[in-house]
Amino acid sequence: MKYLTSFTEKDSTEDIVKTLKSDGGVIIERLVPEEVMDEAYQEVQSNVSQAQQSSSTSLWPEGNRTVGGLAAASLTYTEKLVIHPKTLEIVDAMLMPIEPMSGGIPATEAKSEVVEIGDGGTQVVFKAPLETDPNCHHYNIGAAVMLEVRGGPNSKHQVLHRENAIYQPFIEHLPAIREFLVSAMWAGSDFTRDNGATRVVPSSHRWPEDRIAQENEVVQAEMPKGSLVMWLSRTLHGSAKSNTNQRRTGFFNSYLVDWIRQEENQFITVPPEIAEKLSDKAKKVVGYSASPNLGWVKGRDKDNLLVEGRSSPL
Ligand SMILES: O=C(O)CCC(=O)C(=O)O
Ligand SMILES: [Fe+2]
Incomplete structure (x- = not known):
């Protein structure tokens, strides 16, 4: 595999998912009109000061621009990109939630039974899992950020990394688990070879951890602009250096199973007074919903934690 396959919205989700699983990444071209990307960019520019957009970390050195809390900084981004129906169909197929976000048929609950253990006592016992069993109750965004590569004398390729690196130090001794995170990067400008288009190593999600990528x-x-690149948690990738003075604007978010802590704290970046302005689906993907066992608030509705109802075992 020496390239990423490009699809369009007309291609079947099944074909896209098959390629994403085999190659570790896919492109879907022109999934939204360019104007949507311009609108999102304008919203970010009016809501986030230039000073707040500056960055000086090793992943994002001086000269580039980054914006955190993007789900609040641009509602167009959250409503039209993060919950784009085609994207959600793909993520549903990858993360296998009990409650699919694309409106598909809910999967059956992971199977457990309660057995009698004598003296009126009982115990929960899980049956051996099948590959087709759900992998989460629902999923949320892990982080939602704008990543803007700017060319300049110091422009360099970002270190190639796997998105699972934030969890891996703590889970590396576990046997391989099913996919728990999918990354999505929307092109807020054209992504070109010269302006820093994301570097991806196809098939690297199937490599042994210590295999070193060769430049070829x-x-x-x-x-x-308006296209989307998606990659898996074990796929090596990183931003590229830019040889131009154009901006390379990426709108990034990850989708993460509900049973792993979100990377960026969405309850601070999207506080309830902003979350209230979002559609039910967007609220849910940001994190304002609960599974029967995780994220509950006594007295609040499990599908919308901003309103009264039932979500807790209490
Ligand atoms: O901006 C890009 O092209 C990729 C960025 C990335 O992978 C990261 O910052 O984790
Ligand atoms: Fe990354």
């Missing part, structure tokens, strides 16, 4: 195994997610 790295491809770039070149795509026009």
Whole structure:
């Protein structure tokens, strides 16, 4: 595999998912009109000061621009990109939630039974899991950020990394688990070879951890504005250096199973007074919903924790 396959919205979700699983990444071209990307960019520019957009970390050195809390900084981004129906269909197929976000048929609950153990006592016992069993109750965004590569004398390729690196130090001794995170990067400008289009190493999600990528195994997610590149948690990738003075604007979010802590704290970045303005689906994906066992608030509705109802075992 020396390239990422490009699809369009007309291609079947099944085909896209098959390729995402085999190659570790896919591009979907022109999934939204360019104007949607311009609208999102304008909202970010009016809501976030230039000073707040500056960055000086090792992943995002001086000169580039980054914006955190993007789900609050641009409601167009949250409503039209994060919960884009095609994207949600793909993520549903990858993360296998009990409650699919794309409106598909809910999967059956992970199977457990309560057995009698004598003297009126009982115990919960889980049956051996099947590959087709759900992998989460629902999923949320892990982080939602704008990542803007700016060319300049110091422009360098970002270190190739796997998105699972934030959890891996603590779970590396577990046997391989099913996919728990999918990354999505929307092109807020054209993504070109010269302006920093994301570097991706196809098939690297199936490599042993210590295999080192050769430069000729790295491809770039070149795509026009309004397109989307998605990759898996074990796929090596990173932003690229820019040789131009154009901005390369990426709108990034990850989708993460509900049973792992979100990378960026969405309850601070999208406080209830902003979350209230979101559609029910957007509220849910940001994190304002609960599974029967996780994230509950006594007295609040499990599907919308901003309103009264039932969500807790108490
Ligand atoms: O901006 C990009 O192209 C990728 C960025 C990335 O992978 C990261 O910051 O974790
Ligand atoms: Fe990354």
